[in-house]
Amino acid sequence: STFPGPLGMAASFNASLWFAKGDVLATELRAFSNTNWHRSNVDNQIQYTGFGPNINIARDPRFGRTSELPGEDPYLSGTYATHMVRGMMQADAAGHPKMLAYLKHFTAYSTETNRQHSDFNVSSHDLWDTYLPQYEMAFRSAQPAGAMCSYNAVNGRPSCANGYILRDVLRNQWQQPNAHITSDCGAISSLRGAPVFAPDDATAAAVALNNGTDLEMGSQVYASLAEAVARNLTSSTLVEEAFRRAARILFRGGRFDPPATVEWNAYGVQDINSSATQALVHEATAQSLVLLQNRHGILPLAPGQRVAVVGPLVERGDALLSDYASLVCYDGTYDCIPTLGASVTAANKGGATTVVPGVDVNSNNSSGLAAAVAAAQAADVVVAFLGTDKTIEREGLDRVNLTLPGLQGLLLDQLLATGTPVVLLLNNGGPLAIESYLNRTAAVMETFNAGQFGATVMAKALFGQVNNFGKLPYTVYPAGYVTEQAMNNYDMALYPGRTYRYLVQAPVFPFGFGLSYTTFN
Structure with missing residues (x-):
């Protein structure tokens, strides 16, 4: 059984889930x-x-x-x-x-x-x-x-x-x-x-x-x-x-x-990946997602719409796993892991769902951009699934910046330019700097590495079938942060400071931030 990665588990702030894992x-x-x-x-x-x-x-x-x-x-x-x-x-x-x-x-x-x-x-x-x-x-x-x-x-x-x-x-x-x-x-x-x-x-x-x-x-x-x-x-x-x-x-x-x-x-x-454990993993995944933005209450989506599911991760189950996930599928592949494209298609009952990767995670191949933009133009709403994979961050490989890798930023800009509302889902380990898009995206959801049932639960969250969102277990920094802070300096308070305990600048999103579909008063 593969739970959400540790970041997602921590985002639940639920000690009983940690014990259960x-x-x-x-x-x-x-x-x-x-x-x-x-x-x-x-x-x-x-x-x-x-x-x-x-x-x-x-x-x-x-x-x-x-x-x-x-x-x-x-x-x-x-x-x-x-x-x-x-x-x-x-x-x-x-x-x-x-x-x-x-x-x-x-x-x-x-x-x-x-x-x-x-x-x-x-x-x-x-x-x-x-x-x-x-x-x-x-x-x-x-x-x-x-x-x-x-x-x-x-x-x-x-x-x-x-x-x-x-x-x-x-x-x-x-x-x-x-x-x-x-x-x-x-x-x-x-x-x-x-x-x-x-x-x-x-x-x-x-x-x-x-x-x-x-x-x-x-x-x-x-x-x-x-x-x-x-x-x-x-x-x-x-x-x-x-x-x-x-x-x-x-x-x-x-x-x-x-x-x-x-x-x-x-x-x-009989005790490996049992039905009871699968139900527990589903619940843990629901509590691992963090809703960062929901302008005008666009989420949850109503089924039956024209939905374009776009991005380099929409057909990849392997990218949902954190760095140290082991064998998931019995045959050693990742084919048993549901993808976001297939999961949104299943959840959007009565609607029309188009799945187009558009670009790769980290390449300069732009040949798929036009198809992705066309799908967005023909849709009522776009679900963009962007982020990193193990070619960007893993054991032995640090990132050099916090921005969306490859042509993903260009893809997102072109999707936003269509005027179709864009719901941005992020898949990543370390935080991604997305401040330049926030005034144009309709909603943003941080999914970290959501595990074997990640795509299934993301789709349920998009369509309001679950509402158990978590909170950020780390600070999301602006893109320029890395130009001010040397990675090999371990002084926590050195300007501009590290983590929410020492940072003196405004973050993009602070530690502990997270929204819900519920309105509290």
């Missing part, structure tokens, strides 16, 4: 493990360890992994993680957690460019006011299995070799002595480069182990730990402590107990 995730993970499923495209059998939730702060709107985050506010992020982890790690009668949850990426990670060798200056105030509170809240309140340390360095110390953060803060100050720390993939081998410049694998392994990282992923540097002990770079005592924390996790999950004593071993195929 964690519960479903753990149930299905156990079911996959029990039935010997393998991860897509690899030989590894699915187990019951999950590296998430990701609660890095949406510090900069260009960050490529914003789609994985619950937003820009530490309290919101910490509350989200607390309830989701409680759902993931609820225990059976014998005390076995349903799955093992690891918070990531610990900590102050929000830049993809040169991410494995980046070093950011972070003040003590910002560290404790922005980059640590959500982790402390979740560790103290939900007791996750551990954390994944991040690629970046903070004040000269890579996170996976930062004894202050891993040992002094997490294990000692927060009283989590058994927190199991694993590296992000390749983070230990990165210690061979800047800023540590370890001369060999044994030294890199020792630096990480000495500072609190128990387990390496993605490389084989820890294979040199025996050499590191022999060279007195580390000690067998620390190796044993790391092993004990890893073994404790396995015992805690029930790996060595009689199968019948672990309640979760009863889960099977």
